[in-house]
Amino acid sequence: DAGVTQSPTHLIKTRGQQVTLRCSPISGHKSVSWYQQVLGQGPQFIFQYYEKEERGRGNFPDRFSARQFPNYSSELNVNALLLGDSALYLCASSSDWRNQPQHFGDGTRLSIL
Amino acid sequence: QKEVEQNSGPLSVPEGAIASLNCTYSDRGSQSFFWYRQYSGKSPELIMFIYSNGDKEDGRFTAQLNKASQYVSLLIRDSQPSDSATYLCAQREDSNYQLIWGAGTKLIIKP
Numbered sequence: 001d002a003g004v005t006q007s008p009t010h011l012i013k014t015r016g017q018q019v020t021l022r023c024s025p026i027s028g029h030k031s032v033s034w035y036q037q038v039l040g041q042g043p044q045f046i047f048q049y050y051e052k053e054e055r056g057r058g059n060f061p062d063r064f065s066a067r068q069f070p071n072y073s074s075e076l077n078v079n080a081l082l083l084g085d086s087a088l089y090l091c092a093s094s095s096d097w098r099n100q101p102q103h104f105g106d107g108t109r110l111s112i113l
Numbered sequence: 114q115k116e117v118e119q120n121s122g123p124l125s126v127p128e129g130a131i132a133s134l135n136c137t138y139s140d141r142g143s144q145s146f147f148w149y150r151q152y153s154g155k156s157p158e159l160i161m162f163i164y165s166n167g168d169k170e171d172g173r174f175t176a177q178l179n180k181a182s183q184y185v186s187l188l189i190r191d192s193q194p195s196d197s198a199t200y201l202c203a204q205r206e207d208s209n210y211q212l213i214w215g216a217g218t219k220l221i222i223k224p
Contacts, residue, residue: 040121040216041216041217042117042201042203042214042215042216042217043201043212043214044214045211048211055209056209056210056211058211088156090156090157097210098205098210099210099211099212100145100162100205100210101147101159101162102147102159102212103159104149104156104157104158104159105156106155106156107156
């Protein structure tokens with residue numbers, strides 16, 4: 001069975017641009033969560049979606065937004081990119097909203113120049 | 114503020130020995146914990162989860178939860194060089210099921 005898939009794997013953008021990251025959960029999983037991870041730190045929670053509705057939001061500015069589609073795939077959008085947005089963006093899926101447990105995709109490495 | 118804390122390491126352990134990784138937490142309410150392994154440049158991979166006080170064993174791995182002392186441990190028996198990685202501890206909040214993550218402990222297994 002396919003695991004969580006994320007695209008693209010790497011992305012280079014400049015300050016002020018916008019980016020869209022994509023995630024497809026494990027088949028049968030209805031919950032998708034997005035995390036930002038910078039070097040030397042644990043993942044920081046950005047959003048959780050379950051059944052196309054937002055279930056949780058972390059402490060990130062409004063430049064970050066997300067949505068979930070009827071097939072449970074998800075997109076994370078980041079507007080007005082800043083240098084500090086450079087990080088590994090992780091998508092995790094779980095069978096329900098209780099995150100028991102979460103399984104991660106390979107991530108998208110975003111570099112801002 | 115709820116926190117999960119881990120010693121950043123590196124923790125160096127000889128091959129074949131037991132590696133002991135610890136994680137302390139501030140939120141007494143939650144009883145659900147997860148251990149993930151993360152190789153450099155890769156994404157976290159689930160190793161074990163533990164939902165109740167006591168020990169849980171899976172192959173070479175044992176997770177231990179001590180609610181009274183507010184710590185959770187991961188023991189790796191017969192450590193192998195392939196176990197060299199950063200180990201992340203996460204606590205799941207009871208209120209909203211979100212995960213609170215530690216910063217991870219870097220483990221180095223020396224041949």
